[in-house]
Amino acid sequence: xxxxxxxxxxxxxxxxxxxxxxxxxxxxxxxxxxxxxxxxxxxxxxxxxxxxxxxxxxxxxxxxxxxxxxxxxxxxxxxxxxxxxxxxxxxxxxxxxxxxxxxxxxxxxxxxxxxxxxxxxxxxxxxxxxxxxxxxxxxxxxxxxxxxxxxxxxxxxx
Numbered sequence: 001x002x003x004x005x006x007x008x009x010x011x012x013x014x015x016x017x018x019x020x021x022x023x024x025x026x027x028x029x030x031x032x033x034x035x036x037x038x039x040x041x042x043x044x045x046x047x048x049x050x051x052x053x054x055x056x057x058x059x060x061x062x063x064x065x066x067x068x069x070x071x072x073x074x075x076x077x078x079x080x081x082x083x084x085x086x087x088x089x090x091x092x093x094x095x096x097x098x099x100x101x102x103x104x105x106x107x108x109x110x111x112x113x114x115x116x117x118x119x120x121x122x123x124x125x126x127x128x129x130x131x132x133x134x135x136x137x138x139x140x141x142x143x144x145x146x147x148x149x150x151x152x153x154x155x156x157x158x
Contacts, residue, residue, distance in 0.1 A: 016058040016082075019080055019081060024081060027081065028077060029079060032075050032076050042078050045078070046063070064085050065080050066083055086118060087130060089110075090106065090113075090126050094109070097149075101147055102146055103127060106147075127147050135149075137150065
């Protein structure tokens with residue numbers, strides 16, 4: 001019977017830094033002997049689980065990373081990708097959209113995101129937070145509040 005070889009421990013801080021450097025690309029995290037261990041690792045990445053006896057998770061905030069498990073000949077491989085935070089995704093969508101948006105429109109724009117269940121209240125909080133940081137401009141238009149990305153009306157040419 002062939003003896004299992006030692007597998008080196010995975011430096012999750014290094015892996016998360018590589019994932020942040022290449023957002024949206026699937027990169028290998030590591031190979032595990034069992035699918036159970038791989039599934040656990042994938043879940044810990046997705047939820048940014050923090051062990052109370054250890055330092056903060058390398059994959060914070062929760063939901064910023066996606067993870068998947070693929071079976072291999074000798075076990076299972078975990079792959080992950082950095083998708084960013086919900087607010088950074090919303091800001092990039094609004095900048096591409098390029099027009100003023102309401103909370104209702106922001107909710108519709110989030111339907112195709114990694115957070116499709118983001119509701120109206122979540123979008124409202126995200127828009128207010130982005131406006132509070134100075135990344136969006138909030139304006140009252142009649143009985144509605146509209147938000148404009150900072151790039152509207154500015155000359156963005158170098």
